[in-house]
Amino acid sequence: MPPRLRAATRDEVAAALAGRTRADLKLLTKHYMAVLNERAPGHSVEVRVPPFAAVQVIPGVRHTRGTPPAVVEMDAETWIALARGELSWAEAESSGRVVASGQRADLTPYLPLG
Template sequence: MAGNSTVDPVALRAAIAAVSAWLRDESAPQPARTELAAAVRTTVRALAASAPGHSVEVRVPPFVAVQCVEGPRHTRGTPPNVVETDPRTWLLLATGLLEFDGAVDVGAVTASGSRAAEVAHWLPITRLSSD
């Protein structure tokens, strides 16, 4: 099932390319906030386009929160299924450099609710190019 909106694959690749050195090597200079925000927002929105729905909320503060994954719609209060992480961890997941279950096990990702782990079915969103 296609999502209501799509993410331009060229924009997705460009956003990831801008942060790729930092993803591969944490000691590399952190990308500018605008580059980091673009990479996070683009990949999270790509997830929402690939897994449309409203049963899981994915949060990557301070940049974005989206609802995704087909199922019951949540409209009030705290959602019952939430995945939350920091921007670098999200981008590692989105590019396949980190596995979802491993990130949850070490506490880098908070996945609450019975359906939160379903997000892993759509990861990675893209792979880093081999520079």
């Protein structure tokens, strides 16, 4: 797991969900990225939630230089809603809240995260 990512405790997640400050969004983003990394280890898809975090996940061809073959990008609120099951992948994609390109860029099999 990237050193900057870590799963938060239940209490930390609950407090961040109640607060929703910039610091809370950062904690929640990194928490759910860490959970995704644990559940879908690999390097074939880069998931980006600027400016807070990016992680390469999902088994497949390992990416080492330049733009990965599959990229998923969204804002923190969208990522948190997807991770918690408050928003479906199809809804996020059709509304333009998620930009996904390349093979394996559909995260539906891995969501929600809990």
